[in-house]
Amino acid sequence: EKENIEAMKGPLKKLLECLQKTIQRKDVDQFFAWPVNDVIAPGYSSIILHPMDFSTMKRKIDVSEYTSIEEYKSDFLLMCENATIYNRPETIYYKAAKRLQAVGLKCMNKEKVSILKRTFG
Numbered sequence: 001e002k003e004n005i006e007a008m009k010g011p012l013k014k015l016l017e018c019l020q021k022t023i024q025r026k027d028v029d030q031f032f033a034w035p036v037n038d039v040i041a042p043g044y045s046s047i048i049l050h051p052m053d054f055s056t057m058k059r060k061i062d063v064s065e066y067t068s069i070e071e072y073k074s075d076f077l078l079m080c081e082n083a084t085i086y087n088r089p090e091t092i093y094y095k096a097a098k099r100l101q102a103v104g105l106k107c108m109n110k111e112k113v114s115i116l117k118r119t120f121g
């Protein structure tokens with residue numbers, strides 16, 4: 001039972017690594033590559049209680065913390081949503097988050113996820 005779950009995580013891990021590479025390529029300015037801090041974004045840590053960024057997601061992939069593509073997707077959406085909560089709509093960060101969210105959702109759309117779920121269980 002445990003081996004099966006472990007074995008299952010291999011392919012899922014590969015899939016998520018590939019998915020993250022594809023999506024992160026769109027973050028050319030690397031606004032989402034690292035955790036946002038209070039120096040560059042005043043008051044960030046008191047406004048955004050559940051921060052998320054690509055480096056944190058990468059670490060979670062590496063330690064097999066994601067057991068499904070849905071879990072990965074919710075961290076991705078959290079990351080984008082944080083940026084639309086903290087930043088005003090006219091800012092480059094808000095716009096970058098909206099663009100990134102659209103790209104990410106295309107990569108993780110329903111059809112693909114159901115195919116992946118069938119393939120990876």
Ligand SMILES: COc1ccc(C(=O)NC2CCC2)cc1-c1cc(C(C)=O)n2cccnc12
Nearest residue numbers: 030031032033034035036040041083086087093
């Ligand atoms: C890891 O986060 C970042 C890294 C680098 C930069 C950056 O290069 N900013 C320069 C472009 C104009 C200043 C911005 C950010 C950044 C991301 C964000 C997000 C994602 O909200 N942010 C918000 C307010 C101020 N700065 C940021």
